[in-house]
Amino acid sequence: MKTILIILGALGLIFVIVQVIYYYKIQSNIETYPYEVVKDYDTFEIRNYEASLFTSVKLNEGNYKETSSKGFSVLAGYIFGDNKKNEKIAMTSPVAMTIEDNSTMMFMVPGKFNKEDLPEPTNNAITFKEMPAKKVAAITFGGWANDEKINEYKEKLVAALKASNIKHTNNFYFFGYNAPFEIIKRKNEVIVELE
Secondary structure (H helix, E strand, C coil): CHHHHHHHHHHHHHHHHHHHHHHHHHHCCCEECCEEEEEECCCCEEEEECCEEEEEEECCCCCHHHHHHHHHHHHHHHHCCCECCCCCCCCEECEEEECCCCCEEEEECCCCCCCCCCCCECCCCEEEEEECCEEEEEEEECCCCCHHHHHHHHHHHHHHHHHCCCCEEEEEEEEECCCCCCCCCCCEEEEEEEC
C-alpha cells in the first residue's frame, strides 16, 4: 500500500511539473490581445486595448458551455487549416466571447496579417471583425469558467464600477486564456467597454 501511494505521489508530481513546463513554454510564445493598464483598482483594472482584427462566429446560444464548445470548434477548424488555402494560422490568446443572448466567439488574428491577407474561410459562418481601440474595465478570476462564475464576476465588476462612479456600456465580454487541458494558472476575465 505504501509503494502504491509513493508511485501515485510521484506520478502526481510529474504531472504538475509537466503542466508548469507546458504553461511557461507555450504561453510565452502565444501572441496576446495588446493592451495597456491605465489604472489598477482593488478588484479590477482599467485598460486601453489596441485596434485588432478577429475571426468570429455568431451562435444562437447565450449559454457558455454550448457556445464555447461550438464556437471554438468552428474557429479552431479555420486556423488549423480548414480554409481555402489550407493555411494554418497561429493560435492567439485570449479566446473572446460576447456575453449576450446570441453570443459571438472570436479569435484574435495574429498581428502579421491584415484582412486582405487572410485565407478565405470554407465555413460561411466565419466572418472577420475589426475591433476598434477601446477603453475597458476588466475583472479576473481563476479555475474553469462556467455560466455561474461568468455572471458572478460580471455582477462584481458592475458593482465595483458603480462604487467607483465609472460609467460603462452594455458591451460585456468573457476572455479565456487557457486550453481546456491546462490545470495550473488558469485565467479568465470579464470585461466591459467604458463610456
